[in-house]
Amino acid sequence: MMPLIDLSIVLLLNFHLTRVILTDIPNLGQDKPRRFLNGDTIPIQLQHPADQNFTVLFLQETKDVLYLGGTDFVLKIDVDSNYVMETFQLNKSANEGPCRNVITVIQEFQDSLFVCGTNGYKPQCWKLYSQVGNRSSEIVESYDGTGISPYVYTQNRLSLTVEGDLYAAAPLEYDGSSLQFRRKAGSRTNVWMYDNWVSEPTFVAASWVRRKEDRDNEKIYIFFREKNSDSSPEADPWVTRVARVCKVDEGGSKRFFQNTWTSFLKARLVCGYPKESLYFNHLLDVYVLHADNWRDSRVYALFTSSWNSTAVCVYSMADIDDVFEKSNFKGYEGDIPVPRPGTCVKNSRGLPYATLNVVKDHSEMSKWLHSSIHPLAPFYVSSYNYTKLAVDRVRAADQHTYNVLLLATDTGKIHKCLELGSDTFIISETHLSNHSSVQSMILSSKKKKLIVSFAEEVFILDLPQCHHYNSSCAECVLSRDPYCAWNQNGCTSTIMGGNQNKQTTGVCTAAFDEPNTLDENRQETVRATQAVSRAAHVVPLGVPFYLSCPIDSYHATYVWKHVGGDTSSCQQMGSQCLHLIPALKSSSYGRYQCFSQERGHTRLVAEYLLTMPPAPDPRNHSERIPVWRVDWVVLISATAVVVAWLGD
Missing domain, CATH: 2.40.128 (Lipocalin)
Structure with a gap:
């Protein structure tokens, strides 16, 4: 028999451990990543010989x-x-x-x-x-x-x-x-810039946009933030800009603007809620997703705000170019000279003074640049503190092309987000580092790898993490991961002919749900991941008890069903959904089943059988079993869980 003082110590330890778990656990809900993955499972890592500041x-x-x-x-x-x-x-x-x-x-x-x-x-x-x-x-x-x-x-x-x-x-x-x-x-x-064009700038990104049919009109776009010239109290102290210069720009003549950009123009880049005049003005990162037609190229810009939110706004290169080609010049009221200021010409040294003077004194466009792709609000707003951004284009097994956003948080995590029209779906969160934030991040679209550098090490992360969804066809499809598809080899990296659909699990059939061409080792792996958690417990009357159900999707709804009795929602604790029984009654015994429900798919996750201890033989007192020796570890943990739960 465990002494009472020891029982109290174990109970207290379990209580405090439970409280710690509760403070660092994601909640169920659509605004959270669907799956949480650990970077320790990533095989490709490189430790630095010493921690690096940069x-x-x-x-x-x-x-x-x-x-x-x-x-x-x-x-x-x-x-x-x-x-x-x-x-x-x-x-x-x-x-x-x-x-x-x-x-x-x-x-x-x-x-x-x-x-x-x-x-x-x-x-x-x-x-x-x-x-x-x-x-x-x-x-x-x-x-x-x-x-x-x-x-x-x-x-x-x-x-x-x-x-x-x-x-x-x-x-x-x-x-x-x-x-x-x-x-x-x-x-x-x-060539260089005229001093008055920018004020205390912070340059974030630059991109060369190719025009295969018009090479002499190719431009380089520069994204930066600078001090706002509007000093009124209600104005934001910093504004975000996009500027452009012509690739063929050789500067002006020896008499005027020699070795100075003759094509420099800038415009205000707006991300926010125009109707409410609420804007994200602090640009953090930019990723340009190039297309065969340069006008279809997209600019993904990551912003933060003074109210601790981050946002992603998306702009088409056509919209950006239209502002520079059609907007008036801020502060300029005369006739627009010919050629129009900012025009790319083969001989920039021969540009007339009238054109260069507008560039010199009125390089900012009057019109602000809004997103025509998502005009009323940012494409994605989050309470996560994102710091870096990359975007990959993926040809999925359903013959559609998807854009996947890869966002780094300030706590060493990577979010993989699927762009679905005007919506985003966080496929997964991969926790790479406990020690530092991301210093550098670069995408290899060819290899489908994300390379992430920290102070202490470098990770090379394979973007298709399909083995995490290998339990069934439904689980593979529910992941909504365009890098993955279900076929007769299980959930594997996208293969033409595999089953994947971002909206429904209806593509899965009973015949197709079971891989039937795997080798024996792979079959055992799949069977192990498909297995339902089952257990039986003998528990006395009157004691507290809990049943646990593992969470494999934070977007699913989990319910407990007492066979022949009631159905109830679970209580989330850590990566488990619990069914709490403060004190067992006669009606508490029997079979319990935990089901997950997600996008029309229901799956049995865990099953338990609770039975009453057999009555002791009155002729043999030595066979009597003390209450706390029947599944005593489970009972102690159950008591701690109940106490912590009630304390919340």
């Missing part, structure tokens, strides 16, 4: 090679295996302290990999040549990195290469000032 990623998709820059080093990594192929040491100043070289820029430039770093407050760039034959890795010092890399890694920086030209934004001064977007190196003329 990391930068660059992906060569054509070669399936990833470059990772940290403090004093660049790693060349095979994307498929996470194997470090080469290590470049880049410490040109000192070995420790503030003089270390934090790599901030990695680009493929001309015939080599172009790497820049802080270099002990003296920004420097290098060209890296990989091993060729018996020749070892070679580092060739290039030139001063001012304007490409910041002096300190915490300062703003942006870089982009376009057909052998390097575009960059980084402070020109040690204090972080003189920040502007420039064409810094390459075959074309170096």
Whole structure:
């Protein structure tokens, strides 16, 4: 018999553990991820030799090679295996302290990999040549990195290469000032911005939008936030902008605007509720999803607000271009000169003064840029603190193409969200790190992998996580994961002819629900995941007891049915749905079943049989069983659960 004092200690411990669980558990509901996955199961991880304050990623998709820059080093990594192929040491100043070289820029430039770093407050760039034959890795010092890399890694920086030209934004001064977007190196003329065009900018992203049928009219779009020129009390202190410059822009003539953009225009990028004049103005990240027709390309922009919400707004490139082509110029009241300011021309040095003067003094468009795709509200608003964004286009087994948003939270989690018209569905949440937030994130659409860098390690996450939905055809379809489909091999990465439908499980039939062509090991795995949790317990009258049902979908509704009795909803605790019995009565015995119900599909998840202990033989007192020795661990936990539940 367990002493009473020990029983109290165990009860108290169970009570406190229960209270801890309750504070860190997702709730059932459509605004939550459907599944919660643990990053510990991801096989491809790379530990850093030491925690990094800052990391930068660059992906060569054509070669399936990833470059990772940290403090004093660049790693060349095979994307498929996470194997470090080469290590470049880049410490040109000192070995420790503030003089270390934090790599901030990695680009493929001309015939080599172009790497820049802080270099002990003296920004420097290098060209890296990989091993060729018996020749070892070679580092060739290039030139001063001012304007490409910041002096300190915490300062703003942006870089982009376009057909052998390097575009960059980084402070020109040690204090972080003189920040502007420039064409810094390459075959074309170096050009920069006019000082009055922006005010205390923070550059977020830049993208080259190709026009296959009109190469001379191709533009580079820059997304940034800057200080609002409107100083009224009700105005937001910061506003988000999109700007554009022409790829062929060579600057003005020697007499006017020499080496200065002649095509620079900017417009206010709006995300929010126009009718309520409520806007998200702090731009965090941008992902451009390119299409064959440039006008169909989409811009996904991630914003945050002063009321602790984040939002994703979606814009078409056609809408962005229309604002620049048709809007009036803010503050300009004269006739619009010809050619129109901002027009791409082969010889920008020959543009007339009238056109250049409008660009110089009135580069902002009067019209604000709203989303025509979702005009009344942001596409997606969330209470999660998202920090980074990527978007993948997936051709699913149902012959439709879907966009999948990959959103990083400030707590080291990745949300995989399905775009369904004007709705979003959070397919899953993958918890990658308990120690830090995401530093860098890059998508390999070709490989269907998401590469996520933290201070302590790098994860290469396979986007098709189909094995998590392998219990049945219905479970595979209910996941609404376009990377996955059900066929005779179970739930596998999208295969043409597999069953998948984002709206209904009606595609599943009894004959198709059971995989019948698997090898023996795979059959055992599928049977194990399909098995219903079943157990029997012998419990005395008058004691507390609970039954647990595992939650495998946080979008399902779970109910308990007492066979021959009542049906009741469950009480969620942790990853379990519980049925609580404060004290067993004669009517409490019998069979209990837990069912999940989701989008018209009902599944038996758990089943229990509760029976009364046999009456002791009065002729043999030694056979009497103390109450707390019958399933005593379950009884103690049940008491703790009941106490915690009642306490809430």
